[in-house]
Amino acid sequence: MHFFSRPDMFSRRRDPKRVRFANVATAHSDDSQFYFVPSMPSPTSSSAYSSSPGGPPRAHRLLAYSHHPGINYDVSLPISYMTTSYRGFSFSEPVVLPHAPFLLLHIPHHPWPISVHPSFNRQYVTAHDIFNAIYYSLRHSVTPSEMKAIPSRKDFERVRAAYEMRCRRFGDRHAYNAEKQKGVKRVDFLRGILGLWGWRLQLMERGSSIFHDEVYSIRSRRRCSSFSFLPF
Template sequence: MPAKHVRFASVSTAYPAGVPSLSHSVSSVPSSSGPHTPPFYTSKLPASHHGYSRPKHTRSQSYPIPIRVHNLLAYSHHPPINYDVSLSTSTITTSYRAISTNSFSEPAVYPPVSSLVIQISHLAWPISVQASFNGQYVTVNDVFSAVHRSLRTNATSSEYRAIPSKKDAEKVRMAYEMRYRRLRERHAYEAEKQQGMKRVDFLKGHTRFMGLSTSSHTGVWVLHLS
């Protein structure tokens, strides 16, 4: 039986991703919270925002408030966003009629930050997210775009060889094959195959976006996938 081969591209390839096309009206989005207790910061009272709950106190004074992730990004067993991270962000859909494209331009976390880091369990590559919408704060769309761009980066042969078990390596190889074989158009199929294995294949098929939760490190968020 002939041996199976995995291709590795000579250059790193990543594709730009844009804001998904959602046409629903703006309203509140169901709130969800992550499994960890968020760190606290000293800040002024936040302004009212579509993606965040209103604070209980109204006095204008400094006091500790938790950093909160936007509801579209919050970890949940039933996230409001339907997204396969192996695909372009243009494939994002939602079953909630209240979500609009404006929500994707809102701060990813509150208080807003100019950068943050996302870590995926069992993957060695942290994902750095920088503010791109206005240069001031990371938006919801910045997070989705950075995740997609990072996971589309080519893996190297040494990274593949570093997989701890043959069983896991086979699962990664199968994920790579399934990714290009799902393309129906011949030229797209061949182009995707020729580009070789990518970091997304190391997820071994667990590519459904489930949201972000806090980690034990300030500024670092954990991306959950299923």
Template sequence: MPGKHVRFASISTAYPATVPPLSYSAGSVPSSSGPRTPPSYPSGLPSSHHIPSYSQHKRSHSYPVPTRVHSLLAYSHHPVINYDVSLPTSTITTTHTGLSTTSFSEPAVYPPVSSLTINIPHHIWSISVHASFNGHYVTVNDVFTAVYQSLRKNVSSAEYHAIPSKKDAEKVRMAYETRYRRLRDRNAYQSEKQQGLKRVDFLTGHTHFMGLATSGGAWVLSLS
């Protein structure tokens, strides 16, 4: 899979009453501890009081409880998927021997849903995922795609200046520089640099996918 785009075979939009071949699991989240970079650091990552607690999020009407998550997405200290969310989904690899690419077109959760919302701890932006592959239910690939695309959005000036300290601003700046400097192609390097800060930079390097679990009725993405 690495370095190759995944092509998904068409599948029936009618989901069977039984759980699909790959396992699904229901878990809870384990406890866990835009603009161009300006010439000077701002006084102020958004502070924690701007971040709504997961218990405050409305339970999505699009999925019932209990809900099970696809094994490719399930939280684990050793996830099946190896993915850096700052990179395109074509870079996804897996430790699952003999995994078929059609697994990525299976429902992300069971029972299947047409949409879901994902939160990242200490990250002010929620990620909305909608069924795009088949128009009926969110697939595993829809989740990975939505996470990547959401984190690629530019940061507004207001969001940037909401960073509470120079120390936090420096971490964001370093994440931004690391992101474009890793590109070897000169044109790609310049293009990425000129696009400025993105939401992914606010993760300050914690971009390794660890999986999804539920907390307070919301889906939470763990990263390391």
């Protein structure tokens, strides 16, 4: 996945649509928000999926890499802060075809892979599942041993600076101190690069890798579709 380090750009888009993931049994929209039900996906159109080199699987277009992404999301914030030009039901559609019952997300220089499982339909992973998994995984606190495992002093200082910057974004001193006492979190290992520009698909089968573009090799004991994060 490609990240960018300009969280301020989220406020510069005109008339953004903020996505809110809801568990209610209705779906409606107004001028500013879309409400939708991940457990009640709309009919999937094959035109919503981009073909990957060499054939299937195909990734949903809302996940495609772009310098002008249809999704603006700062991964240090809850997904309710996401702005997007996509209609709400797109987030309840399968992220890949054929349907993937499991996804494994990898971020270079980030030692924790993110497992994504279906949360509502129990049959395939949706974009809702992916963004939820990213957010909650990055909220985990980092242990002292994990901090000691940082390979260099320069990397350590970058993580520390990202931690300080994240805490300062809370504004008032009380909130700043309260957040700082919680310690470094996994999101700080992204070193302040918090936006998304999309990701590239990699098919894994029995430990072998079929590469599409330049992605990082990972191992898998069973067949699954995997997204590799690529830093910008």
